[in-house]
Amino acid sequence: MIAESREKVSRRHIGRNVQRVRTYLGMKQEALAADLGISQQEVSKIENQDEIEEGLLSRIAEILGVSPEVIKDFDAEKIIYNIDNSYKDATISEGGTAIVLQINPIEKIVELYERLLQSEHEKIELLKNK
DSSP states (O other), X not given: OHHHHXXXXXXXXXXXXXXXXXXXXXXXXXXXXXXXXXXXXHHHXXXXXXXXXXXXXXXXXXXXXXXXXXXXXXXXXXXXXXXXXXXXXXXXXXXXXXXXXXXXXXXXXXXXXXXXXXXXXXXXXXXXXX
């Protein structure tokens, strides 16, 4: 079991994890590129890299609104397992309580668009000041 965990860690593809987190959050490469101040093609190259330099990974994580560890440790199987288990019928005994975490995808989309809009406003200001 420990050997299996080490093997999984050693074959982690950080760029692919960036792509998956970005996709799950509904952000396009172009939006991430704009926030990073690079081209969409450069984002594509980053997402194809096995390893990403810590400073760049931190910037990407900040833009995506997650920690660098979330990107490094991203595991689609765990997410699918957690989503699947959260929707299974649960029985609560008398006197029991349940805590349900609800994520509103509309709020997440609005948040992402607000970030993108802010980025565009900053670009306009930079162009005006030239």
